[in-house]
Amino acid sequence: MEQFYFNAELGFDQSNVETKVNGFKVSDEDDDRTNYKALVGFMPLSNLLLAAGIDGYQGDQDDDNSFAVRAKYVAPMGQGQFLNLEADGSFGDIDDVTIGADYYFDQAFSLGAAYNIQDDGKDDVNFFSIRSKYFINSNFALGGEVGFGDDVQSFNINASYRF
Numbered sequence: 309m310e311q312f313y314f315n316a317e318l319g320f321d322q323s324n325v326e327t328k329v330n331g332f333k334v335s336d337e338d339d340d341r342t343n344y345k346a347l348v349g350f351m352p353l354s355n356l357l358l359a360a361g362i363d364g365y366q367g368d369q370d371d372d373n374s375f376a377v378r379a380k381y382v383a384p385m386g387q388g389q390f391l392n393l394e395a396d397g398s399f400g401d402i403d404d405v406t407i408g409a410d411y412y413f414d415q416a417f418s419l420g421a422a423y424n425i426q427d428d429g430k431d432d433v434n435f436f437s438i439r440s441k442y443f444i445n446s447n448f449a450l451g452g453e454v455g456f457g458d459d460v461q462s463f464n465i466n467a468s469y470r471f
Contacts, residue, residue: 324338360375452465
């Protein structure tokens with residue numbers, strides 16, 4: 309059962325980095341960034357997805373285009389419950405790898421966790437996140453994620469549409 313897959317993502321984020329030394333602010337930087345990703349892939353086996361493509365961003369200070377890969381497996385657990393296992397990576401000026409797992413209580417609601425490591429050649433940033441997704445119908449979902457780790461706190465609210 310071979311099926312083809314296409315994924316496109318477009319996003320915008322803003323960040324503010326404030327540096328303090330002995331309680332005094334020594335720098336304050338704002339950055340706006342447009343993110344994009346396009347992947348193509350296939351399902352060589354039922355419930356297994358393999359994909360590759362491009363992942364990049366264009367920002368006020370910098371830009372990057374990276375080679376991206378994704379693998380995902382959805383294991384049926386019985387009685388309408390599923391376990392989603394996935395790994396994502398992008399490799400360029402910044403290497404970014406995420407592994408995660410989500411437990412679907414039914415076909416609509418999931419709760420999961422992920423671990424992410426980013427390496428820019430100088431420093432590594434590691435963080436964990438807890439995430440959830442709810443499918444309003446078979447095509448439209450709302451999700452949220454909270455992340456914490458090496459001087460990183462993140463909060464994400466998202467929506468996805470699949471067809």
